Amino acid sequence: MENGATPKYIPLGESVSTGDQMNILNTEQKQPHTSVMTKEVVEYLQIRDGGIYIDGTIGAGGHTEAILQASNNSASIIGIDKDPEALNLTEFLLRPYRENITLKQGSFADMESICKTVGVEQVDGILLDLGISSMQLESSGRGFSFIRNEPLDMRMDPQTKTTAADIVNKYSVDELEHVLRNFGDEPKARRISKIISEARPISTTKQLAELVSRAVLLNMSTKQKVKIHPATKTFQALRIAVNTELKDLEVGLLSSLNLLKIPNLNRKNSYGRLAVIAFHSLEDRIVKTFIKTESTDCLCSKKQPICTCDHVARLRPVTRKPLVPSSHEILSNPRSRSSKLRVAEVLDRQVHNV
Ligand SMILES: C[S@@+](CC[C@H](N)C(=O)[O-])C[C@H]1O[C@@H](n2cnc3c(N)ncnc32)[C@H](O)[C@@H]1O
Known part of the structure; x- marks a missing residue:
């Protein structure tokens, strides 16, 4: 609501x-x-x-x-x-x-x-x-988790208008970058936004998680350790934006x-x-x-x-x-x-x- x-x-x-x-x-x-x-x-x-x-x-x-x-x-x-x-x-x-x-x-x-x-x-x-x-996260089927393959929705209240898919598929690269940087503290926000914009349309969590992982891990040496799943910050940012x-x-x-x-x-x-x-x-x-x-x-x-x-x-x-x-x-x-x-x-x- x-x-x-x-x-x-x-x-x-x-x-x-x-x-x-x-x-x-x-x-x-x-x-x-x-x-x-x-x-x-x-x-x-x-x-x-x-x-x-x-x-x-x-x-x-x-x-x-x-x-x-x-x-x-x-x-x-x-x-x-x-x-x-x-x-x-x-x-x-x-x-x-x-x-x-x-x-x-x-x-x-x-x-x-x-x-x-x-x-x-x-x-x-x-x-x-x-x-x-x-x-x-685990059983709503609304795409809050990158571990499951579900539609990109992320609305807590299903009556609200904007879904995560809307943001991912309709926002400009600049707007997406703004969301990822401000709501996810994602340092690679620009790169991720560009890769997303080139791969549209994106409709599932799996598709998105794979794209983001590719963008985050690009140019990283095998020695550099990733402490959290590369898509964690992007998923957090989208959820925060969808649910204001x-x-x-x-x-x-x-x-x-x-x-x-x-x-x-x-x-x-x-x-x-x-x-x-x-x-x-x-x-x-x-x-x-x-x-x-x-x-x-x-x-x-x-x-x-x-x-x-x-x-x-x-x-x-x-x-x-x-x-x-x-x-x-x-x-x-x-x-x-x-x-x-x-x-x-x-x-x-x-x-x-x-
Ligand atoms: C961490 S869970 C709360 C768990 C709860 N304290 C318990 O003991 O089971 C957060 C809940 O807050 C709801 N929520 C998040 N933001 C909200 C908001 N702005 N207004 C109302 N509910 C919200 C979510 O839908 C979710 O069900």
């Missing part, structure tokens, strides 16, 4: 088609997705009984389930995901908690309007666990400021908290910069004697450095190895007297 569109409400327990959910579960693996840093998320969000939380990327619902259990099953969750298949699966997996969860299809960039539609003005915590899930991931993150972070609860003074530990798990440096940089900016009063140049920006801090960083998974978690879930969790708390300016 595009930003600004009316999100769909999926009532828990109504649109379940058990066969589909079981297919997702049984095709490749028993567990569709292993949630990352769940213990840390629950601890740092300071889950409270009866609290209201937004899980902006509910996926297979692992974090939501942990939040509900930490609240003695008394919290309410607004679970958002762009991917209707993920929502259907969560609906099935979390059916014991159906009273506690409201599922909405859409982007967390639209979480303010989504909350309005369910009559929620403020929440105790917001979780964004960015990127894609294992089930999207960085723009959504910027908008979603700003929206969180309007939703996090500033409580009454005599309740302890009850400031709204934001927790974001990033999986690559582009996302993490946006989160880090956002928390730094929103934790700072004046943003004017240091050389300027008088503040003219009138910027007022609205957050307090809870994690000065990002939390990372334990070695034990990395061992049991290698996908977690690149994750970074940053947490911030809303500031009550009267209490903090600033």
Whole structure:
């Protein structure tokens, strides 16, 4: 669903088609997705009984389930995901908690309007666990992975217009280079873009992965080691572009400021908290910069004697450095190895007297 569109409400327990959910579960693996840093998320969000939380990327619902259990099953969750298949699966997996969860299809960039539609003005915590899930990567059939041969789609929300094939086949070399450089940090963006443009039309992940590998490995000596698959960065860049991931993150972070609860003074530990798990440096940089900016009063140049920006801090960083998974978690879930969790708390300016 595009930003600004009316999100769909999926009532828990109504649109379940058990066969589909079981297919997702049984095709490749028993567990569709292993949630990352769940213990840390629950601890740092300071889950409270009866609290209201937004899980902006509910996926297979692992974090939501942990939040509900930490609240003695008394919290309410607004679970958002762009991917209707993920929502259907969560609906099935979390059916014991159906009273506690409201599922909405859409982007967390639209979480303010989504909350309005369910009559929620403020929440105790917001979780964004960015990127894609294992089930999207491994069994969605939508071309997120270069390991499988699938149509080049990469849309989390199948209603959005632009697919990865559109970008690969219709963008000019300059536009493609821009995507690969800015969303994939791909140093060979120009060469890859040229090779792609000469080989069009490209319709499958296999075709694309082979072309990109050829472009990346060209002129490399056999001694030079390749640490990751040569198409990793290109696939990441296309996925980010197709799903407007960085723009959504910027908008979603700003929206969180309007939703996090500033409580009454005599309740302890009850400031709204934001927790974001990033999986690559582009996302993490946006989160880090956002928390730094929103934790700072004046943003004017240091050389300027008088503040003219009138910027007022609205957050307090809870994690000065990002939390990372334990070695034990990395061992049991290698996908977690690149994750970074940053947490911030809303500031009550009267209490903090600033
Ligand atoms: C890493 S998975 C989340 C897994 C989840 N935390 C769990 O425990 O199962 C990321 C999910 O976020 C969704 N997603 C990514 N960007 C989104 C956005 N801007 N708005 C809503 N959902 C998004 C993806 O479709 C995917 O299902």
